Amino acid sequence: MSGLTVYVFHFADVGDVKRIPYAKWDRILTGNENIEKFSGCSIYIAYAYLMLENKKPDYCPRIDGAIYCFDDNGRVISDSPHYFDLLQDLDETTGDVINLQHHKNKMMVQQKYHWKLNTQQIQLVIELIWKYK
Numbered sequence: 038m039s040g041l042t043v044y045v046f047h048f049a050d051v052g053d054v055k056r057i058p059y060a061k062w063d064r065i066l067t068g069n070e071n072i073e074k075f076s077g078c079s080i081y082i083a084y085a086y087l088m089l090e091n092k093k094p095d096y097c098p099r100i101d102g103a104i105y106c107f108d109d110n111g112r113v114i115s116d117s118p119h120y121f122d123l124l125q126d127l128d129e130t131t132g133d134v135i136n137l138q139h140h141k142n143k144m145m146v147q148q149k150y151h152w153k154l155n156t157q158q159i160q161l162v163i164e165l166i167w168k169y170k
Contacts, residue, residue, distance in 0.1 A: 042086075044094075045058075054161045054165060
């Protein structure tokens, strides 16, 4: 089994799910590409983390959801934190002190920028992953 890779999926308002190539999604996140149809909108993205074997999906241990907001020009608003530093969580488990501000910030990020996929949405993502296999 070789490395871990990420597939990115966009959930449209009409229930449509489409895979976005990771290189394109990276250009969108870094501001090198704008998407006019997302101007002024928030979109729902699912990240599927996959184990590959011979460059083909073998196992999907985790699927996460994130919400991205776009400005009027179709660029991601970059001041919104979409991931949280899990290393700080690991540091806190070794000591006796709990950083309350860290946990408060983490909960704010979870509530505002993450969404939990339901079983039907997870099934759609899984079907699309193995469709591309």
